[in-house]
Amino acid sequence: MPNMPIAMKYTKMKPMAAAACLALAASLPCASEARERIILLNEGNWQADNGRISYFDDGRVVSNEWFRETNGYKLGDTPNDIIQVNESLIAIAVNWSNIVQFITPDGKAVAATEDVPNNRKLASDGGDYVYVSSYGHEVGTVDGMAYFTKGYVAKIDVRTFKVVDAVEVGYEPEGIAFYKGRLFVANTGGYAFNENHDYETTVSVIDAKTMSIERNIDTGQINLYGKMSQSGRYLCINSPGDYYDTPAATIILDCDAALEGRPDRECYVPLPYASTYNCTASDGTFYAIGSRYSYYTGEYTFNYVCIDPAKVFESSGGEGVSEKMPGSVIDDIKGMAMPYGIYVNPYSGYIYATDAGEFVAAGALYQWTPDGELAGVHKVYINPAHFLALPDEKNESAEIIEADATSGNIIFNLQGIPVSNPVPGQIYISNGKKFIHK
């Protein structure tokens, strides 16, 4: 089946990036008008085996079943997270299929493992290991099966695609981040409403090398569920509450404080907002969309906020939260039927969000310029949720240059996370380009 460009859902303005790059392509390369390349996971419908990848390139959706077309078979049921592991490898957690799928940046399947059933979210050290959180109780490791009462985090060696180690954390661990050789894992206790345990309130800190727990930070908020965003030393963690007595909250966690051994209460600041869908913006702040809902009243309050984590910490939560995102982003999101994901391209600063619409209809991918001007709305597939930006190949072919990270620009690692402490010899992204830090 040939790749059919999918018609734009609404006849809004043409993608600016595409127009700009097409116009300039013949003349000179422009880093700031780089080709936008986004891999988007569509979760599909639960148990319908229709998880799909949309591939968006140069202002248009090239394919809404990219994985199938590239590999000749389906991705699986309910893909739940996607990250860049290293330069040549991308990992996808396909939750209901019990598969961690590895692909190359051009979409080719490399390996898949079912050793981590009920996998949830992914993190990487940028090199040889992928870390996966799992709600399951079993893991197949190189040393045989391991069994846990609660949930666990598994460590996969991407040279062999085998699980080399695993450690038990809290019940139903969800978001996971890698920082300074440690893993920060948010425990949800998400099955608490029908299993015989309570919601969790902790973030587990794990030594990634030895896969042993260093400490558990009690955040005082229950059910730390959903995507966790990272910006330098800070994490943005969503607590949806229990929808009954405990309202939703957002936790900003300072990883350095945790590693310095400060008391739990000094490691985080809770904010009275929901961050159901959150991401890291190109200036190092967090964007969060969410609603606080109660089954008692049936009422909900939406919030669309930008969180500056450093300011939040300085003021102990008194400042640092604004209801501002660039341009028309918030207004456009408010017009969505069902916002389902938000993302900022670390290479270009372009902003993306998805609308799941009616759940059995195609969702939409919204694209804004870094200034928040709506650049296009594109039809994708059912429940589009998880993003990964790829570098512009034209820029990439210009060779990786050694550079010093002192230009004042924000530096991102390959996972798209702003870093404050680049490691010499590693590859980072700055100003839309990759470079090796001296």
Next chain:
Amino acid sequence: MKRLVFRHKRCFPAAMCAICASICSAEVPAEVRPDSAITLKELNVSASRKPLATVQELKGTDLQSLSSTSIADALKYFAGVQIKDYGGLGGLKTVNVRSLGAQHVGVYIDGIRITNAQNGTVDLGKYSLSTLESVSLYNANKLDICQSASEFASGATVYMRTRRPDRDSISLLGGWSSFHTWRARATAEFARKGWCGFIDAEYLNSRGDYPFRYKSQYEDTVGRRRNSDIEFTRVEGTLFKGGFSSHMYAYFSERGCPGGIVRRLSDKYNNVGREWDTDIFVQASYEHSFGRQHRIKANAKYTYEYLRYNTDYPENQNTARVDNHYWQNDAYASISYSFSPWHFLSLNCGYDARISWLDADLKKFCPVRRLDQKAVLAAQFDWRSLRLAASILYQHYKDHTELKTGAADPLSRFTPAITLGYSFLGISLRGWYKCIFRAPTLNDLYYTQAGNRNLKPEYTRQWNVGVEYQYGRGPWSVSAQADAYLNYIDNRIVCLPLKGTYTWSMMNYGKTFCRGLNATLSGVAATRGWRFSLTASLTWQKDLNRTNPDDPDTYDKPICYSPTLSYGITGIIAWRMISLTVSDLHVSKRMWSYADPRDILEPYNNVDLKLTARYLGITASLEVNDLLDVQYEHIPRYPMPGRSFRLTLSYSFDAIIKSVKTRKI
């Protein structure tokens, strides 16, 4: 994404049917029993009926010639019916009529509704055809005299009428079928001094490990269904005398609940769930006429349902490990009275009350009690060729619960229905309108982490015009009917994720508009030991989503899972004690998402055969279901079984008992 509503599955089919509005029309079964007086009273009622309601019926020999075990298999050949089936014997099977939705279809045994306070749907897989005299489907109202109020309260009604034995007999049955399935049944019947009744007990055990195949450009998946086993025991007893009828039913089952077939690298992990059901009811009904003008009917029923759902198994790594228990008790009583001051007019009033209790060991759940009261006033006017029926139904729902979310506000509504008919030269014309709603179920309102106590009722409005023609008597007859209809459904009750959260909740969302045509044709011919019967039904409909005018992807697009065209043809050839039934069912393609034009369920044809031979009380039958081994689905990734065989042997002692009895006399 967490899903709260637990799942069932479904199963398979076979079947046939006959459709005739003409109740006491002239089919003469091959083995006519001269002494089979059935129930005289019912016959009289039927005989006096001129076709006014839109009805399809399957009964007697035709019903027993079906290659089927569950009533879902019989209903699927009725025009306007869509069966939703998760595949396998244990899979949940529900019936949807004219796209109204399963919860708008009331299912009745001997005039008393089968209810499920929890989710409002009836799993047809739990009811056997073998104890039934007839199965009928009425769109809108049945329009009998002296009906209970709840009989007016569904968008469409399925009536199952239990067989009334006319002699003493004992019969034993054993059967084997594909996928490691076997069953045994014993029935004892009696009929004496005006009393009759039976006890019927059945046991079935099936591994249900049927093979399936998904073959497309992108996959060639071959497998066997796992965790699709079922074991059940069903015991039923009845007792009748004149206007008195009673029925006891008990059903105990354990089954696996398989999930959708999704990409997995091996079978190592399985989202296995298992379900145990206990369904018990006792019901009694009494009907009495005073003079020519008055008739009174009283019904009473008590139902107990227990369900256990367990996912706490080591191989289940995918979902919460739950072991939940649900208990429902339901007490029902009704009284109705009809009065015919003149031969051309009858008036009917009725009052029903039902109390349901639901309890479950879910977190944050506590018992819920619902009082559901209904009252109806109806009139039928019958003057020469012109007939008119009108009714007004009042319903009142009130819930009590200690749940912290609180009980829903009481619900009170009036809904009307009206039917007009005219007959000439054997042709009957009819037109009707019915407005009815379904109240949110207790699950919809109170289920932990999904229930929404602010739900509004889901309304349907139906318009119908139809024509019916009947010709012939005695051994030859033909009947045909066609109905065109319009349906509107407002405030559909659906489960959707809440905007801006990760949780799901019940909501009122959606409108549909449906235009359709149902047609049936049936003919019977009998001569010198031969009997031929042919029945065909056809449904064409355009079922459109009218929810969101701003969304060009969904607005005015077909409703998911709704086929545009379906038809069924059943032929029966019988010669003396041998009969052959051949049926073919076609369902056109159905879309299951709006996201991609390739998200469709392929059209399919099911051809079933059943060959039956009788000799000296022994009956042997061989059935082949899905003769062409077509692979198809009702729900994406829930494959239906392909070709299967079933062999059944039974022996009936009735001749012997009868002769002994005669001698004594």
